[in-house]
Amino acid sequence: MKAVILAGGFGTRLQSVVKDVPKPMADINKRPFLEYLLERLISANVTEVVLSVGYKQDIIKNYFKDKYKSIDILYASEDKPLGTGGALKKSLKLLNTKENVLVLNGDTFYNLDIKKFYQSALLNNLTLSLKPMQNFDRYGSVEIEGECISSFREKSYVDKGLINAGVYLMKSNLLESVKEELFSFEDFLQEQKCIHYYVEDSYFVDIGIPQDYKKAQIDFKELF
Secondary structure, rough: EEEEEEEOOHHHHHHHOOOOOOOOOOOOOOOEEHHHHHHHHHHHHOEEEEEEEEOOOOOOHHHOOOOOOEEEHHHHHEEOHHHHHHHHHHHHHHHHHHHHHHHEOOEEEOOOOOOHHHHHHOOOOEEEEEEEHHHEEEOEEEEOOEEEEEEEEOOOOEEEEEEEEEEEEEEOOOOOOOOOOOOOOHHHHHHHOOEEEEEEEOOEEOOOOOHHHHHHHHHHHHHH
């Protein structure tokens, strides 16, 4: 199995507690957050990962170099803004595979069963992982109908719903039809007629704000 981790974000909201490093390198109990993601991929037998990097990318490259334990690492460098879609498109090309590719956000940890997710989504062009959540307003919610996602809703308070957990399985050539070099993957999702989904109620944390960054430091002591 091969994967892409989108690790090029600035982490603006986290600057008050995490300075001078890209957000995926935020320290969690003396280990960078990105290391935990790679450990999770190792447990799912992922053998090759492209790290999509931009902001202060040399910090990531110097730390991980071209291998982390059993995972070979490649880098898709965003030397000019490409947007999430452009960065992902560049990363998928580097993998040079016809197999389905696992895609993760570099600032979220979702402890889903990756092997089960992979098998259930193998025949689809694109599948999103969805996390059930209650009493939230930080995330947009996702509406489903039958086997497809019917809509993505803007951030607002929701008593009970589903959020996009930031783990995807997609055909490696999914974005080849997009001619633009700079584009948003989120906008691309909005334009799709039927996106399949996979729901699992597993541990989830997004370290994008100081409150949840501190929460991860506590939670990871039990998870790892």
